[in-house]
Amino acid sequence: MADILFTAEVTVPATRDAAYASFGGGRWADWxxxxxxxxLRPGRTVRVAFPIGGTPLAGIARVHRVLPAQRIVLRHESPWRGRVIIDFEPDGPNTRVRLVTSVEDGSIAPLARLLGSDLAEDPDEPVVRIGLLTSYSGSAGVFGPAVENCARLAVDEINAENGVHxxxxxxxxxxxxxxxxxxxxxxxxxxxxHHVDMVIAVxxxxxxxxxxxxxxxxxxPYFYxxxxxGGKPAGRLFRWGEVPGEQLGQAVPAMMREHGGKGWYVIGNDYVWPRAVGACARRTVEDEGGRLLGERYVPLSTTDFDEVLESIEESxxxxxxxxxxxxxxxAFERQLHAAGLRCRVRSFGALLDEATRDHIGDEAAEGMWSVLGYFMDLxxxxxxxxxxxxxxxxxxxxPPVSSVTESVYEGIHLYARAAEAAGTIEPTSLVGALPGVSFTGPRGEVxxxxxxxxxxxxxxxxxxxxxFRIRAQQGLAGID
Structure with missing residues (x-):
């Protein structure tokens, strides 16, 4: 069941075929x-910008179905979930375009927040509240839809087994x-x-x-x-993902053997994780007999990499x-490919997962390498x-599943198992029961x-x- 958000109708100064063909190319951006x-193949991603409160809000949709020159149906994934139906009808020499946008019931609350409202929870309702803090917009917005899907799948499975206590x-x-x-x-x-009992975060x-x-x-309790x-757990906050030393220790020597190159360049965003990747890359490349020829960090939401690409080429x-x-x-990998550098430059993506590869595109991403705890092609x-x-x-x-997004599926299952072992969701007891808790899921036993x-x-x-083509299982992460 979905509630209609709005409908709109405009006339485009073009034939129906031309109006249809213009979709996704930036013409007549208002409609x-x-x-x-x-x-416009089904399953392909579409980047959109909806006007909310007078400001364009970046979102992601996915092609669901098309009737050429007649209808486009999109599944909107972020920052809310719903459906967009676009119909094309001849109107003399022009084309009348009608849009119907709907919002799924479960997305009413997120949309209300975007519009400046909020729907509170009843603190006395007998449920276990799982807070999911993730990114539906901004640079990391490519992950949000699949993160939520994986979290909901875990919740469904646990609830089918009578929940927690x-x-x-x-x-x-x-x-x-x-x-x-x-x-x-x-x-x-x-x-x-909303009185959440724990937070799982991506x-x-x-x-x-x-x-x-x-x-x-x-x-x-905060499961990241x-x-x-990297870093040691602090109190009730746990970091469970892959860390740079484990990833680069596998990727650097393998890529040098495969491609015969020794000269490396580091590009990352300017905050703590990419800089930790850079520091680890300097050590690992040197240990493996390579040379670090350049290093650059840019603000989040950077879209123009011309200067960086010139630096890579000169190095x-x-x-x-x-x-x-x-x-x-x-943006970086698409521009590197468009500049013709992919023929001699290979990239290791410390955060190259299925969602990112999907947005980069088959041609631009081909030949990139990654080391993660899960791939959809396992x-x-x-x-x-x-x-x-x-x-x-x-x-x-x-949207495709990846190590980044599937990790919340296992995280929620581990939370439920720790709660069962502790006999309570009281934080101190639950956290104390976590060591030794295991779950066998899509990536194997964790x-x-x-x-x-x-x-x-x-x-x-x-x-x-x-x-992705799985080249090898590279041992275990998280060895104490």
């Missing part, structure tokens, strides 16, 4: 929401907009207005630095599951460590079963270690048309 896409889990989402200040405000909202380490003091002060710069680097986030990584029965359930729940055109890290497999993969 296409400045839509940008490479093509007979209480169902309820997921409450929040968007940090890839902004540390917004992330802190959203965490406070989750805690004070956002930048810059946001983590902003929210950590508040989470510690109020005692919220994506790639990160004669053959290999690149890319620690840009989401949309920034997409040829295991557990992963095949997981992907089957994911597609059955969210559809064949749902276990919380005595020091609070997550022991998980690592896989070396290469981007190919349509996904």
């Amino acid at each position: 296409t929401f400045d839509a940008r896409t490479d093509d 007979g209480r169902p889990l309820r997921l409450i989402t929040a968007d940090d907009a890839t902004s540390p200040a917004t992330g802190l405000a959203e965490l406070k909202r989750l805690h004070l207005r 956002h930048t380490s810059a946001t983590l630095d902003a929210v950590r003091p508040y989470a510690k002060r109020v005692g919220l 599951t994506p790639v990160n710069e 004669d680097a053959e290999l690149v460590v890319n620690s840009l986030v989401g949309g920034d990584a997409v 040829p295991t029965p557990e992963n095949r079963d997981f992907i089957s359930r994911y597609r059955a729940r969210f559809g064949l055109a749902a 276990t919380v270690t005595p020091t609070g890290r997550l022991r998980q497999p690592l896989y070396l993969a290469e981007a190919v048309t349509g996904g």
Whole structure:
């Protein structure tokens, strides 16, 4: 069931075929929401900008169905979920374009927040409230839709098994907009207005630095599951993702052997995680007999990399460590390919997952390398079963799953198992029960270690048309 948000109708000064063909190319941006896409095949991503409060709000949709020159149906994924139907009708020499945009029931609350309102929770309702703090907009917005899907799948599975101590889990989402200040405000909202019992998070380490003091002060269990710069667990905050030393220790020697190059260049965003990747790259490249020929850090939401590409070309680097986030990584790799540098320069993406590869595109991403704990193409029965359930729940055109996004699925299952082991969701007891808790899921068996890290497999993969080719399992991450 979906509520209609709005309808609109405009006349485009072109034939129906020409109006249809213009979609995604930036013409007549008022009716296409400045839509940008490479093509209109089902499942392809579309970048849009909806006017909310007079300001364009970047979002992501995915092509669901097309009738050439007649209808385009999009599934809108972020910053809210819904459907956009665009019909093309002849109107003399022009074309009448009618848009119908709907919002799914579960997205009414996020949309209300965008419009300046909020819907509070009843603190006495007998549910376990899981706060999901992630990015639906900004540079890291490419991850949000699949993060939420994986979280909802875990919640559905746990609730089907009678929840936690007979209480169902309820997921409450929040968007940090890839902004540390917004992330802190959203965490406070989750805690004070929605009374969440824990938070599971996928956002930048810059946001983590902003929210950590508040989470510690109020005692919220906080599970941070994506790639990160490392560090020991502090109180009730846990970092469970892959860390630079584990990734680069596998990727650097393998890429030097494969491509025969020794000259490296580091490009990343200017905050704590990319700089930790850069510091680790300097050590690892030197240890492996290579040379670091350049290093550059740019602000989040950078879209123009001409100067960086000139620097890479002048340095004669053959290999690149890319620690840009989401949309920034997409812009850089697409521009590197367009500049003709891919023929001699290969990239390792510290955050190259399926969502980022999907937005970079098959041609521009081909030949990039990654080391993560999960890839959608893992040829295991557990992963095949997981992907089957994911597609059955969210559809064949749902955003791809990745290590970054699938990590919340395991994180929520580990939380539920720790709660069962502790006999309570009281934070001190629950956190005390975490060490030794295991879950066998899509990436294999994952276990919380005595020091609070997550022991998980690592896989070396290469981007190919349509996904990744798993080159090797590279041991375990999270070894104490």
